[in-house]
Amino acid sequence: MLTHLHALAAVFARNLRIAWRRPELLVQTMAVPVVVLALASVIFGANDAWPIAVVDEAETAHSRQFVETVTETRGPTGSYFRIVETEADAAAELLHAGRLQLVVTVPADFSETGAVEIATYNINSDAMKNVRLRVTTTANAFDGATNAHQVAAIIDRVKPVDVPRTAFMGGSAVILALLLGAAMIAANLYAVDSEHRTEKEIALTPLGSYVAGLGAAAAGFVLAAVAAIPTALVALAFGTRVGMQELLLAAAIVLPATAAAAGVGVVVAAYLRTHRMIQPALIMAALGSYFASGGFISVSALPPLARAINTWWPPSYVFEWSNPLLHGFADRPGLTEVAAVVGAAVVAMALAALAAQRAGHRTINHGQ
Amino acid sequence: MHAALALAKKDLLVSFRAPLFVIISIVVPVAFTFLYAIVVHVSTTATIAIADEDQTPHSADFIAVMSQMHNSDGDYYEILTSDPDQARDMYEGADVGAMLVIPEGFGRSVDEGEDPAVTLSLVNINADGTKNQHLRIEEALRQFQQTLPSTPPDRLAILESTELERDIPVSVYLGSALLLFAALYAGIVSVGVSIAREWEERTAKALVLSPSGHASLVAGKWAAAAIMSVVTIAVTLAALGWVLGYPWHMLSWRSAGVLAIVWIYGAALGTLLGVKLRRALPLVPVAVLIAVAHFLVSGYESYIRGFAHGGGVELLWASTHWIPLAPLFDVVRFEVTSLPQPEGAIVAALGSLLLAAAAVSFAVWKLTKALRFTQGQ
Numbered sequence: 001m002l003t004h005l006h007a008l009a010a011v012f013a014r015n016l017r018i019a020w021r022r023p024e025l026l027v028q029t030m031a032v033p034v035v036v037l038a039l040a041s042v043i044f045g046a047n048d049a050w051p052i053a054v055v056d057e058a059e060t061a062h063s064r065q066f067v068e069t070v071t072e073t074r075g076p077t078g079s080y081f082r083i084v085e086t087e088a089d090a091a092a093e094l095l096h097a098g099r100l101q102l103v104v105t106v107p108a109d110f111s112e113t114g115a116v117e118i119a120t121y122n123i124n125s126d127a128m129k130n131v132r133l134r135v136t137t138t139a140n141a142f143d144g145a146t147n148a149h150q151v152a153a154i155i156d157r158v159k160p161v162d163v164p165r166t167a168f169m170g171g172s173a174v175i176l177a178l179l180l181g182a183a184m185i186a187a188n189l190y191a192v193d194s195e196h197r198t199e200k201e202i203a204l205t206p207l208g209s210y211v212a213g214l215g216a217a218a219a220g221f222v223l224a225a226v227a228a229i230p231t232a233l234v235a236l237a238f239g240t241r242v243g244m245q246e247l248l249l250a251a252a253i254v255l256p257a258t259a260a261a262a263g264v265g266v267v268v269a270a271y272l273r274t275h276r277m278i279q280p281a282l283i284m285a286a287l288g289s290y291f292a293s294g295g296f297i298s299v300s301a302l303p304p305l306a307r308a309i310n311t312w313w314p315p316s317y318v319f320e321w322s323n324p325l326l327h328g329f330a331d332r333p334g335l336t337e338v339a340a341v342v343g344a345a346v347v348a349m350a351l352a353a354l355a356a357q358r359a360g361h362r363t364i365n366h367g368q
Numbered sequence: 369m370h371a372a373l374a375l376a377k378k379d380l381l382v383s384f385r386a387p388l389f390v391i392i393s394i395v396v397p398v399a400f401t402f403l404y405a406i407v408v409h410v411s412t413t414a415t416i417a418i419a420d421e422d423q424t425p426h427s428a429d430f431i432a433v434m435s436q437m438h439n440s441d442g443d444y445y446e447i448l449t450s451d452p453d454q455a456r457d458m459y460e461g462a463d464v465g466a467m468l469v470i471p472e473g474f475g476r477s478v479d480e481g482e483d484p485a486v487t488l489s490l491v492n493i494n495a496d497g498t499k500n501q502h503l504r505i506e507e508a509l510r511q512f513q514q515t516l517p518s519t520p521p522d523r524l525a526i527l528e529s530t531e532l533e534r535d536i537p538v539s540v541y542l543g544s545a546l547l548l549f550a551a552l553y554a555g556i557v558s559v560g561v562s563i564a565r566e567w568e569e570r571t572a573k574a575l576v577l578s579p580s581g582h583a584s585l586v587a588g589k590w591a592a593a594a595i596m597s598v599v600t601i602a603v604t605l606a607a608l609g610w611v612l613g614y615p616w617h618m619l620s621w622r623s624a625g626v627l628a629i630v631w632i633y634g635a636a637l638g639t640l641l642g643v644k645l646r647r648a649l650p651l652v653p654v655a656v657l658i659a660v661a662h663f664l665v666s667g668y669e670s671y672i673r674g675f676a677h678g679g680g681v682e683l684l685w686a687s688t689h690w691i692p693l694a695p696l697f698d699v700v701r702f703e704v705t706s707l708p709q710p711e712g713a714i715v716a717a718l719g720s721l722l723l724a725a726a727a728v729s730f731a732v733w734k735l736t737k738a739l740r741f742t743q744g745q
Contacts, residue, residue, distance in 0.1 A: 028653035035657050039664045042680045043672055044496075051677040066524075076498040084677050095531060101674035115525035122530045123670050124541035125441050126411050132528075133503035139524045140506050147520055151478065151513050152485045153505045162495035188649065276561045276568075276648030277389055280396040283656050288403030296407070300465050301415055301497050304446070305611070306406040324462070329493050 007207045011215025015189045019223055025188055029181045029227040032283055034234050036290070037173035041238040045166035049082040050134060052102040053091030058110040066106055066116065066142055073138040076155075076162045080134045095121050102131045163327045170235030171242065171326045172295035172319055174228055175254055179315065180286040181227035182258045183265035186220025187278045190269040190356070213266045213356025217349060220262035242326050250325040252333045256345040257318040263348025270355035286315075294319030314344065371580030375588025379562060380595065389561075394600045397553045401546045401604050405611040408542045412441040414500050416466045417448045417455035424475030430486070431470075433512045437504065440537050444504050465491040466501045481518055536705045543614040544700040545667030548693075550604035551597065551627045553659040555634025556641065558593035558600075560651050563642025572646075582732045589642075590635050597631055618704040626696045629720050633693065634659070636724035636731075643731040662693060669694035670710075692719030 019025050054070055056063050073080045085091045085100065094100040098121045105117040118135060122128045144150050190213065192198075205211065242250075265282065272278045290296060292306055293316035299307060310316035321337045324330035383390045418434075420427050437444035448464055449455050459467040469487040477484035488505050492498045513519050566572040575585050608614035637658060645651045669688045676685035688694045695716035702709055
């Protein structure tokens with residue numbers, strides 16, 4: 001038993017040395033979530049206050065009241081509009097070029113007709129849905145000022161302040177960095193023997209090849225924490241804020257999940273063997289999971305097909321169970337949830353050992 | 369020419385004998401496209417549970433208004449239940465992030481003009497979801513208010529004119545971007561890995577030193593990769609048709625040309641990466657990042673252009689001027705939606721081909737200059 005533990009420690013130490021000597025193993029794992037988080041935060045986090053043009057051709061007290069209502073139209077993300085242009089010709093030019101998606105014109109006869117004109121650069125129906133519904137919100141606010149007896153909605157939120165979209169994406173991206181980091185580092189380290197023609201040495205060890213699998217998984221699990229640091233820093237820069245208590249609670253889900261990911265990484269590497277096959281599969285599965293399995297938006301808000309698929313897709317449970325803990329929407333992790341994710345880690349490690357052991361029995365090519 | 373064909377034949381034979389890499393090359397971008405596609409409608413349709421505690425014709429009318437709200441992409445609401453107990457169970461069990469309570473007495477308040485109100489409860493773990501629910505309930509309130517006889521006639525009227533003849537459906541907008549992403553990814557990864565593989569399998573020296581020249585090497589690699597990429601693009605198109613109802617039958621030679629240009633651009637980058645990095649380990653993540661970054665930046669350019677006024681988003685948008693791919697994404701969208709073609713497409717096509725030519729030239733030059741072979745080669 002002690003011999004096996006020594007062997008495991010030796011493989012683990014060797015893997016750490018490989019990672020130290022070949023920093024690209026960590027850098028590439030760091031780069032994927034960092035770039036995706038940064039781009040997604042800039043693109044999807046920038047449209048809270050929609051830049052628009054408002055041209056007041058009436059210039060009456062009534063029209064000024066409307067323009068003021070536009071400025072003051074607010075939602076949970078703050079102001080819905082930001083007026084960047086007020087001159088008619090410039091606004092028309094910007095709209096034609098697609099540099100603005102909404103121009104609101106209050107015509108000279110506004111007081112008589114009670115109608116405003118909106119011109120839209122309708123590049124896609126999603127953007128236009130946002131624009132039109134925001135205009136509706138302005139219209140409700142404007143009419144509400146003169147008719148107090150309108151049907152109203154009271155918004156009751158779980159927490160007084162919403163978690164900003166970029167903060168939610170940032171928290172998820174750190175989870176993604178840990179899962180992807182563990183899986184990819186473990187897989188790449190395991191595949192080093194296949195790529196560098198040292199499989200024979202592993203296969204001929206009297207202790208069994210499973211040690212190589214567990215050693216790679218252990219190294220992947222430990223190094224994932226290092227690989228996730230840049231993503232955590234980017235998440236901080238984009239407004240993700242998590243308290244120490246929330247972090248520790250979420251760790252009860254995320255750490256076993258990271259161990260499970262490391263085990264899965266070894267299983268994938270044992271069957272795919274080469275970096276050129278392992279990496280696309282792991283990276284794209286991770287990115288797809290981030291966007292479609294609760295990293296970007298909660299699973300309960302996804303379309304029916306996505307919800308159905310996520311019932312069977314383990315990473316979605318990691319996002320769904322850890323995000324409420326991370327952002328303070330749950331007091332503690334459920335016992336069943338912790339048991340499930342610890343169970344997944346144990347099973348994944350066992351599978352990693354089994355896959356590595358079986359890999360030791362196959363024919364070895366490439367002049368070994 | 370013969371050398372290029374022989375090399376392409378060799379690569380195809382290797383793929384045929386060990387098809388796992390080919391399968392992964394096809395499945396991976398298709399799987400990503402599929403996963404992204406299934407959430408495209410997330411901002412169109414919001415899930416909600418309704419606790420109708422009033423159970424009057426007015427509350428039924430309010431729910432009817434909500435269930436009928438839609439745009440060209442689909443319904444604005446997916447109402448999971450209107451049963452009060454079930455709605456509360458779903459909300460408390462985190463099966464749904466939004467619950468609308470229509471309180472008892474709502475109908476009477478409407479009839480008597482006593483400030484009727486509904487309560488929208490939200491798990492505000494993501495402000496974007498909260499915003500989506502808020503905007504929708506505002507529309508529902510307005511439409512419901514319009515149906516009431518007590519509503520004064522002098523409410524604000526909104527008259528809309530649009531720059532384009534019709535809205536481009538988001539399924540077409542993002543579906544086209546995903547299609548071009550698949551072409552770009554297939555180009556970079558197939559060609560890049562195929563070239564790097566020659567170094568990994570210690571066969572690069574013979575190829576690089578061959579009297580047939582480096583052009584044959586590049587042409588042979590491109591030819592074999594093109595065949596695999598066509599399959600990838602076809603399967604992606606089928607997946608988009610199935611998940612998004614993407615109208616692939618609207619694509620014509622123009623879109624095919626755009627796909628070819630984007631693939632060539634990707635293949636050129638793949639050639640450069642393959643020659644420079646010589647190993648799949650660093651190449652694949654770099655290739656994936658390039659493809660995903662192009663998808664997010666160039667693929668969304670005409671969308672982010674409208675709100676790129678200040679801050680990081682304006683800088684990001686400005687960067688698209690240096691990568692001429694963005695207008696090509698719009699060419700496909702406008703064609704599929706039967707809209708007049710956008711400006712700048714020809715410049716974008718020529719610019720992309722010019723960049724591709726520059727990348728390939730640099731790669732060939734690197735091949736000529738870097739003649740060191742390691743690991744027993």
